[in-house]
Amino acid sequence: MKINQLQIEIDGIDKEILRDLMEDARKPILQIANKIGISGAAIHQRLRKLEDAGVIAGSKVVIDNKVLGYKTMAFIGVYLDKASSNSDAVRELKKIPEVLECHYTTGNWSILIKIICRDNEHLMQLLNKKIQPIDGVSRTETFISLEQQIERQIQL
Numbered sequence: 001m002k003i004n005q006l007q008i009e010i011d012g013i014d015k016e017i018l019r020d021l022m023e024d025a026r027k028p029i030l031q032i033a034n035k036i037g038i039s040g041a042a043i044h045q046r047l048r049k050l051e052d053a054g055v056i057a058g059s060k061v062v063i064d065n066k067v068l069g070y071k072t073m074a075f076i077g078v079y080l081d082k083a084s085s086n087s088d089a090v091r092e093l094k095k096i097p098e099v100l101e102c103h104y105t106t107g108n109w110s111i112l113i114k115i116i117c118r119d120n121e122h123l124m125q126l127l128n129k130k131i132q133p134i135d136g137v138s139r140t141e142t143f144i145s146l147e148q149q150i151e152r153q154i155q156l
Contacts, residue, residue, distance in 0.1 A: 008053040013038065014046055015156040018055070022153055025059040065116050070098075072117040073145040076127070077109035078137055085136025086110060092134045098126055109141070120144070 010018075013036060020032045029047075033040045050056045065071075080089060086104060093099050093113060101114040113131075117123040123142070132140055 008049070008055060010050075010055070010156075014050060017043060017046055018050070018156050021056075021059075022156075069118050070116045072119055072123055073148065074115050074117065074123055075143045075145065076113045076115060076131065077141040077143075078111040078113060078131070079108070079139045079141070080110040080136050081138045082136070083110065089134050089136045093131070096126065096130050098122075 016036055017032055020027055020035070029043050030040045033043045047056065078089065080086060089111060090102055093102050098115045098117055099113050100116055103112045104110070105112045115123070115126065117126060123144070127140060127142065131137065
């Protein structure tokens with residue numbers, strides 16, 4: 001299947017708009033316009049162009065997991081008994097709310113998942129009762145994150 005991607009030219013003004021919104025997606029458009037020195041309408045037109053081209057995929061509220069009591073972040077390498085088990089395993093992983101990300105990988109694991117848990121006991125329960133019992137999962141390898149030291153998007 002061929003994916004037809006539109007190439008878009010992004011100039012310095014587009015980059016400045018994107019940097020401002022990546023820093024704070026709720027920043028008022030007029031504040032950005034005044035800073036850059038163009039009209040609010042021009043900002044809106046540029047944003048529409050960037051959205052139509054798929055450069056802007058959306059905006060979201062970022063939750064602080066620790067404030068909600070989720071203090072343990074872990075990465076789990078999932079070994080599957082065979083590659084054909086992947087789609088079934090991913091379908092089951094999607095049912096587990098603590099699974100934040102799931103990646104099909106090269107290397108030793110078939111799947112790498114990122115999960116958030118309240119504590120190590122919660123992590124152990126997820127592993128033993130929800131992740132390892134999934135059909136096709138032969139074993140897992142868990143890495144607990146001690147501290148997230150970098151979190152960012154691509155720099156423009």
